[in-house]
Amino acid sequence: MRTLGLRHAITSSLEHHAVLHPLQALAKSGETELSYLRHDAQGRLDLGHLEELLAAHPRSFVSLMHGNNELGNLNSILEIGDICARHDAVFHTDTVQTMGHYHHDVQQLKNHFLVGSAHKFHGPKGVGFLYRRGGLEVGPLIHGGAQERNVRSGTENVYGIVGLAKALEIACRDMTAHQHYIQGLKDRLIGRLRAGIADVQFNGLSVAADQSLYTVLSVSLPPSSISEMLLFSLDINKIAASGGSACTSGAQLGSHVLEALGGDSNRATVRLSMSKLNTEEEIDYAAAQLVKLYQPALV
Amino acid sequence: MRTLGLRHAITSSLEHHAVLHPLQALAKSGETELSYLRHDAQGRLDLGHLEELLAAHPRSFVSLMHGNNELGNLNSILEIGDICARHDAVFHTDTVQTMGHYHHDVQQLKNHFLVGSAHKFHGPKGVGFLYRRGGLEVGPLIHGGAQERNVRSGTENVYGIVGLAKALEIACRDMTAHQHYIQGLKDRLIGRLRAGIADVQFNGLSVAADQSLYTVLSVSLPPSSISEMLLFSLDINKIAASGGSACTSGAQLGSHVLEALGGDSNRATVRLSMSKLNTEEEIDYAAAQLVKLYQPALV
Secondary structure, eight states, rough: OOTTOOOOOOOOTTTHHHHHHHHHHHHHTSEEEEEEEOOOOOOOOOOHHHHHHHHHHOOOOOOOSSTTTTTOOBOOOOHHHHHHHTTOOOEEETTTTBBBBBOOOTTTSSOOOOEEEEEGGGGGGTTTEEEEEEOOOOOOSSSSSOOGGGGSOOOOOOHHHHHOOOOOOHHHHHHHHHHHHHHHHHHHHHHHHHHTTTTTTOOOTTTTTTTBBBBHHHHHHHHTTTTHHOOOOHHHTOOOBBBBBGGGGGTTTOOHHHHHTTOTSSSEEEEEETTTTOOHHHHHHHHHHHHOOOOOOOO | OTTTOEEEEEEEETTTTHHHHHHHHHHTOOOSSEOOOOOOOOOOOOOHHHHHHHHHHSSSSSOOOOTTTTTTTBBHHHHHHHHHHHHHHHHOOOTTTBBTTTTTOTTTTTEEEEEEEEEEESSSSOEEEEEOOOTOOOOSSOOSSOTTTGGSSOOOOHHHHHHHHHHHHHHHTTTTHHHHHHHHHHHHHHHHHHHTTOOOOEEETTOTTTBBBEEEEEEOOOOOGGGGGHHHHHHHHHHHSSOOOOOGTTTTTOOOHHHHHHOOOSSSSEEEEEOTTTHHHHHHHHHHHHHTTSOOOOO
């Protein structure tokens, strides 16, 4: 922020911790002012509000994600980028959920920054990348030796970097086929859950094929005594699912995203993710386990 | 520094960039005052000066390395730790060069922090660790998810961490045998260079077996027209060596450590490192190449 010479930042309370926490730390230390974008109950961002904020604070730092990691909601970063460009803003997008799953054309996008994390596209854990548009200077977070052109010091994770590049190449090569296959799994899962659980709902835009990640389904389950044991019950039945984001797994914290949507706190949420490695049998099994848990008690 | 509630730091201009640059950045931003410890022309730290500085600034943050990465000089971190303890200082040591090569007994050492980097003990590149004495709170450098108990956010480099642990286990298992073997290689190299190059010298305490790393030899070569092409000439003869630290390789910057020692700028320095994987034949070959380069021109 200091290196970029910016004094005001705009983000959304629906962003990932990895964006929210650093921005909040900068705001707390007085290095930046921070504004939050309005959104509706499904998590749709209010782009009119973005125009207002940018009119009041031109040359802001704007960080808005592409695909929401908890809800699956997709934001139009093409449209947001155009708004940012009109107000001379610096536009950063957390593309961790979409890199390797959607095409990103940096010639067309107005983004100054994009990011990727290898394990989100079947690469190794613990390695990622930052795309930075030419001409923008950024200061290092980690000082020391002059590695990576002074932007990030430290001996490089070479095999991780090689693995990331290869994984991204493979992910992009077969992207369209995977999109169709995984969307098919997601539709199948939605169908099974709707057929088996009365009053099942889906958070945000999770159920809308063209407005959400094809890899994520955020399921809102009716009030039940099973809720407290939901993740545990799925886990012992060999289903890896989470209540909110994976980062808070084990921590038993509520989801800041679901809280920001202001839904019914008596309903439990489970996030189910799918990949090209999943099968229809696995989808049917997961759906059957959830349906069984939410069967009305037999009298 | 902020988390620890400290306002004054003490280090040495012989420290690694990875320590110097962050401390200098904190000093520049006004978060800390920074004092530099005096040293002699061989790089021996003036511990009397440390006592003086700590008497004037009790409860300082002290960062002094164990084995110097460029010179090989070993500092007595046991003695420094005792001085720090008497003045209630927080003592950090860059043990990157010595971890896996020397024993570190955290019950005996007064250190609050020690570090390790896997590739320095034949583990994978791009992964390291911080040892922190219990009871000390440190704030995160990387904010985000709550990984690693909130100290370092981000999905963990799992295979790197597993590789680091295994490599350290192996390094510690055979440590004494490796020490003897590698010290033998170093002594052999010193002997060959002394026999073949008139006026060869060794920087710092590099030549003293009990006062320097057995893995590093810092060779100071007599003034010669070959100096400018020295690293290049070694490289094309398949000898991987560096002029200063590895971090500045390719950058053609002078060494801040050699500069701090104030030696003769007409002499070239080459740093040769040895490991358990090197052979006597390789030592003889490297020595022969250097000797050949520094032969007086035939008339």
